[in-house]
Amino acid sequence: MKDSCSSISKLLEKYFDRETTADEGILVQDHLQQCAACQAQLKSMEELRATLRAPVDEAVQKETFAWVWQKIEREIQTREKPSWRESVRAWFGLSFPFRRRVWIPAVAAALLIIAIGSPLLFKETPSKTELSIVEYVQSDTNNVMLFESEREDVAIIWLFERTEGESST
Amino acid sequence: MGKRFHFVIVVFVLLLAPLFVSTALGQVQTRLRIIEASNVGSSIDPALRDVHDQLGSLFNFTSYRLLRDESLSLTPNRPSEINAHQGVSLEITLTKQQKNKAEYQIRILRQGSEILNTKVRLSPGRTVLIGGPKHGQGSIILAISARS
Numbered sequence: 001m002k003d004s005c006s007s008i009s010k011l012l013e014k015y016f017d018r019e020t021t022a023d024e025g026i027l028v029q030d031h032l033q034q035c036a037a038c039q040a041q042l043k044s045m046e047e048l049r050a051t052l053r054a055p056v057d058e059a060v061q062k063e064t065f066a067w068v069w070q071k072i073e074r075e076i077q078t079r080e081k082p083s084w085r086e087s088v089r090a091w092f093g094l095s096f097p098f099r100r101r102v103w104i105p106a107v108a109a110a111l112l113i114i115a116i117g118s119p120l121l122f123k124e125t126p127s128k129t130e131l132s133i134v135e136y137v138q139s140d141t142n143n144v145m146l147f148e149s150e151r152e153d154v155a156i157i158w159l160f161e162r163t164e165g166e167s168s169t
Numbered sequence: 170m171g172k173r174f175h176f177v178i179v180v181f182v183l184l185l186a187p188l189f190v191s192t193a194l195g196q197v198q199t200r201l202r203i204i205e206a207s208n209v210g211s212s213i214d215p216a217l218r219d220v221h222d223q224l225g226s227l228f229n230f231t232s233y234r235l236l237r238d239e240s241l242s243l244t245p246n247r248p249s250e251i252n253a254h255q256g257v258s259l260e261i262t263l264t265k266q267q268k269n270k271a272e273y274q275i276r277i278l279r280q281g282s283e284i285l286n287t288k289v290r291l292s293p294g295r296t297v298l299i300g301g302p303k304h305g306q307g308s309i310i311l312a313i314s315a316r317s
Contacts, residue, residue, distance in 0.1 A: 105178075112181070133297055135272075135288040142284055142301065147227060153294060154223045159277075159285060159301030 004031060005038060012038060016045050196242045197263050197271045198316035199291075203237040203253050206230040206300065207307025220312055223298065230307065240316070243273075254309050256280050257302045261313070264288070271315050275299065291315035 008031045014020045015028040032039050082090070133155035137144050142159040149155075204217060206224070210232045213221050217233040224230065241249055243263040251259045258278045265272035270292045277285040279302060289297045293315050300310035 108178070133289050133291060133295060135290060137285070137287040139285045141282070144285070149223070154296050154298060155289065156224065156227065156298045156300070157285070157287060158227075159299075161301075161303070 005035060008035070008038060009041075012042060013045075016042060195245050195266055197266055199241045199243050199261070199263075199271070199273070200312075200314040200316055201237075201239045201241055201251065201259070201261075202235060202312040202314075203239075204310040204312060205232075205234045205236055205254075205304055205307050206310050207232050207234075207305065209306050219296070220298065220310065223296075224300075224310075232307070243271075253277075253311060254304060257304075257309055259311060269293065273313070275313065277302070277311075289313075 008028060011020060011024055011028050015025060020028060032042065133148060134146055134157065137146055137157055139159065141162070143162055145156075145158040145160065147156040147158070202217070202220070204214075204220060206228070208229070208231050213233045214235040216235050216238065221230075221233050236254060239251070241251075241261070243249060243261065245263050245266055248260050248262040251261070253259050256279055258281075260276040260278065262274045263271060264274050270290055272288065272290050274288050275285070275297075276283055277299060284302070285299065287299070291297065291314065296312055296314040298310055298312050300308050302309045
């Protein structure tokens with residue numbers, strides 16, 4: 001039994017640390033069922049661990065790590081905020097399509113499309129007051145008929161010869 | 170990409186150049202049609218369908234003949250004189266050019282004497298018809314339209 005205890009002793013530490021193989025574990029468990037000394041040794045190891053662990057767990061539970069967060073926040077604030085130009089440049093520099101300066105023709109094409117398309121988009125519709133085409137008509141020699149049609153977008157100015165006896169006005 | 174892209178840009182600019190030049194100079198494209206309307210015959214020039222439709226309800230001309238069809242490039246405040254027909258001439262001046270509208274001063278002269286002076290505003294697609302001067306058995310009509 002003594003020999004057996006001395007051979008198991010090394011395995012017992014491994015067993016305690018859960019580092020034994022399955023076969024070693026079975027061997028230790030079989031031995032522990034028969035050996036009160038080894039049972040006592042295992043128990044003392046467990047008590048020692050509990051004794052050491054208790055204050056550490058207690059300290060961890062009490063700690064809120066506030067100082068760690070304060071340090072991180074201080075670090076973030078002290079880091080200089082990049083200007084918008086630097087941000088844009090960094091973005092253009094990192095973005096693959098822009099690295100090849102594709103954006104120059106792309107922007108040129110977009111501006112061209114806007115320049116051509118905007119007159120169509122913002123085409124003005126004449127108001128009722130703008131429908132009159134003829135501002136004034138003046139004739140010292142003829143009578144004038146003026147006809148404006150809103151529907152057909154046309155104005156007609158017609159000159160009539162004056163008959164004898166009509167005075168010029 | 171370089172050479173091909175530059176070629177496309179150059180072609181594009183060349184195509185649009187006349188538009189930009191015309192706009193920069195403030196020129197306005199104006200169509201002038203000189204028409205003879207009469208009751209001799211019943212032929213209506215296909216190019217004058219719009220004029221016939223517009224005048225049909227007011228006058229009973231049976232024949233519309235296109236004597237001339239001209240495209241004028243008018244520059245602001247520079248009068249253009251056109252000899253319309255047999256002693257009748259037209260002096261047209263672009264007096265104002267706005268975003269979507271052109272203002273014209275039009276003078277009709279017969280043997281050098283003014284018989285009509287008018288100012289009209291035309292937006293693209295609109296027409297002013299000036300008619301009345303006698304021509305043979307009919308009348309001369311001037312159709313002035315702003316180009317779109």
